[in-house]
Amino acid sequence: MRENNENLEITFTNAGLQAACSQCNLRELCLPLGLSEGELSHVDTLIGKRHKVARGESIFRIGDHFGAIYAVKTGFFKTEMLTEDGHHQVTGFQMAGEIFGMDGISTEVHNCDAIALEDSEVCLMPFGELEALSMQIPSLQRHLHKIMSREIVRDQGMMMLLSTMRAETRVAAFLMNLSQRFAARGYSPVEFHLRMSREEISSYLGLKIETVSRAFSHLRDASLLEVDKKHIRLLDIPALKALLNTPACHS
Amino acid sequence: MRENNENLEITFTNAGLQAACSQCNLRELCLPLGLSEGELSHVDTLIGKRHKVARGESIFRIGDHFGAIYAVKTGFFKTEMLTEDGHHQVTGFQMAGEIFGMDGISTEVHNCDAIALEDSEVCLMPFGELEALSMQIPSLQRHLHKIMSREIVRDQGMMMLLSTMRAETRVAAFLMNLSQRFAARGYSPVEFHLRMSREEISSYLGLKIETVSRAFSHLRDASLLEVDKKHIRLLDIPALKALLNTPACHS
DNA sequence: TGTTCTGATTGATGTAGGTCAACAAGGCTG
DNA sequence: CAGCCTTGTTGACCTACATCAATCAGAACA
Numbered sequence: 001m002r003e004n005n006e007n008l009e010i011t012f013t014n015a016g017l018q019a020a021c022s023q024c025n026l027r028e029l030c031l032p033l034g035l036s037e038g039e040l041s042h043v044d045t046l047i048g049k050r051h052k053v054a055r056g057e058s059i060f061r062i063g064d065h066f067g068a069i070y071a072v073k074t075g076f077f078k079t080e081m082l083t084e085d086g087h088h089q090v091t092g093f094q095m096a097g098e099i100f101g102m103d104g105i106s107t108e109v110h111n112c113d114a115i116a117l118e119d120s121e122v123c124l125m126p127f128g129e130l131e132a133l134s135m136q137i138p139s140l141q142r143h144l145h146k147i148m149s150r151e152i153v154r155d156q157g158m159m160m161l162l163s164t165m166r167a168e169t170r171v172a173a174f175l176m177n178l179s180q181r182f183a184a185r186g187y188s189p190v191e192f193h194l195r196m197s198r199e200e201i202s203s204y205l206g207l208k209i210e211t212v213s214r215a216f217s218h219l220r221d222a223s224l225l226e227v228d229k230k231h232i233r234l235l236d237i238p239a240l241k242a243l244l245n246t247p248a249c250h251s
Numbered sequence: 252m253r254e255n256n257e258n259l260e261i262t263f264t265n266a267g268l269q270a271a272c273s274q275c276n277l278r279e280l281c282l283p284l285g286l287s288e289g290e291l292s293h294v295d296t297l298i299g300k301r302h303k304v305a306r307g308e309s310i311f312r313i314g315d316h317f318g319a320i321y322a323v324k325t326g327f328f329k330t331e332m333l334t335e336d337g338h339h340q341v342t343g344f345q346m347a348g349e350i351f352g353m354d355g356i357s358t359e360v361h362n363c364d365a366i367a368l369e370d371s372e373v374c375l376m377p378f379g380e381l382e383a384l385s386m387q388i389p390s391l392q393r394h395l396h397k398i399m400s401r402e403i404v405r406d407q408g409m410m411m412l413l414s415t416m417r418a419e420t421r422v423a424a425f426l427m428n429l430s431q432r433f434a435a436r437g438y439s440p441v442e443f444h445l446r447m448s449r450e451e452i453s454s455y456l457g458l459k460i461e462t463v464s465r466a467f468s469h470l471r472d473a474s475l476l477e478v479d480k481k482h483i484r485l486l487d488i489p490a491l492k493a494l495l496n497t498p499a500c501h502s
Numbered sequence: 503t504g505t506t507c508t509g510a511t512t513g514a515t516g517t518a519g520g521t522c523a524a525c526a527a528g529g530c531t532g
Numbered sequence: 533c534a535g536c537c538t539t540g541t542t543g544a545c546c547t548a549c550a551t552c553a554a555t556c557a558g559a560a561c562a
Contacts, residue, residue, distance in 0.1 A: 085497065089414065091410060091411075102399075104400070106401040111404060131396070134392075135386045135389070138386070150357040152399065152402050152403055153358075155409075156363075159342060159409050159413060159457075160334055160340055160342075162413035166518075198539075199539080205414075206415070210520080210540090213540060229527090244335050417549090450510095461511080461551085462549060462550075464510060464512080465549090467510095467511090
């Protein structure tokens with residue numbers, strides 16, 4: 001009895017909490033999507049540990065050996081690469097249920113930093129074991145491939161944003177994207193807190209911080225949204241959507 | 252005998268030539284990388300057909316059902332997506348040994364056009380069969396994942412290029428990238444023909460055609476390269492590389 | 503052999519967004 | 533509480549690239 005309690009104690013206080021996909025409320029968004037009960041229990045054995053990460057801490061850094069991919073359990077992350085001339089450049093933001101770290105598969109070395117934007121938890125999925133298990137469970141394999149493909153499509157969408165959209169449109173697209181992702185997680189699609197700084201937004205969108213600030217102000221003046229620092233309220237989603245279809249100035 | 256000859260005839264004239272990875276001089280660049288002889292012969296049964304594609308024709312179009320990924324056997328391709336406002340935007344160029352079509356995995360619908368820039372041949376790899384086979388052959392599975400990861404890394408590199416580099420630097424980076432890929436295929440890294448138009452280059456690089464033209468002229472004036480229409484000769488690769496590390500004007 | 507068409511180059515001018523600088527609002531620390 | 537530091541906003545100005553327009557070289561064709 002006492003031993004059991006101690007173990008429980010350890011499980012709860014240790015860096016690694018025991019994770020269980022089968023019990024997770026994110027399972028419809030995350031890796032286990034489309035798996036049966038039985039298959040899920042196999043995955044439970046794979047997903048070793050949950051890790052707590054304090055705000056500002058990193059899960060992995062550029063140059064770290066790749067060994068696992070990660071799912072956000074709670075919290076918010078950014079990934080950033082290093083430009084040739086040594087600046088950091090945000091390449092993505094990850095929220096609950098989203099998976100990151102797949103950049104490391106090709107070279108077995110990570111080429112971005114993954115940093116928590118708030119106190120967060122991630123589920124660690126050792127990639128070798130994930131591959132082994134996906135050889136047993138076709139639907140898991142298929143879903144893994146879909147997740148990687150989704151990342152490809154997402155990045156290509158970002159390429160399009162960066163090469164065709166004007167500053168204000170980029171910001172609108174960014175907010176609409178967040179809105180959809182919050183909605184998919186049961187949060188309000190019209191009112192939310194930005195976890196990232198203007199600096200990080202501007203880096204992600206390929207703009208300067210002042211330009212992002214001006215874009216927010218301009219969208220506010222046009223009554224499309226309310227901004228108070230990091231608190232956002234979308235007032236006219238149809239109009240914001242319409243912005244995205246704009247004949248893109250410098251087409 | 253006669254029958255055999257007829258079969259041979261058909262095999263050679265039909266749209267689908269029989270492909271054999273084990274015989275292919277691209278096998279060290281392409282899907283079979285790292286497979287043993289025995290494993291290769293399994294892959295041979297998978298890679299159903301080679302397809303000839305005339306210049307300007309497409310392998311798949313936006314909205315087409317996804318069923319396979321493709322490897323370039325000979326020739327040159329571009330992939331392009333459609334912007335919100337209906338313009339085409341080049342998202343990549345593929346040369347011999349490179350694999351494309353993975354964008355379709357996530358939704359089972361392609362979201363780009365794949366178009367031959369010259370008369371080309373592709374090897375068709377039915378994705379369901381590829382998945383099935385990769386459940387038998389761990390090294391094949393691993394390599395498939397690496398290929399997808401490499402695409403993610405490539406796209407993220409492109410995001411960085413688009414959001415941090417100035418026009419001239421983008422063109423230089425583009426040329427250096429082509430140079431490396433030609434070199435890896437045994438072609439000259441300093442002298443090559445561009446298969447794509449200035450229009451396509453500018454779309455890919457998120458610039459206007461005039462800007463690309465001026466960048467070429469300027470690099471020529473600086474004696475970094477020679478340009479004659481689509482014929483390129485790189486005169487000073489170290490200087491071109493140095494350009495990429497430039498403190499990136501609007502950092 | 504001229505005619506037209508397409509793709510590329512070059513010049514002149516306009517503008518979106520970068521740069522620089524001032525300032526305001528919190529949040530921390532002594 | 534003052535002083536400081538970080539983050540965001542706003543204004544004035546500047547520049548890299550887009551835009552518009554003219555010209556040219558080949559390729560396609562009559």
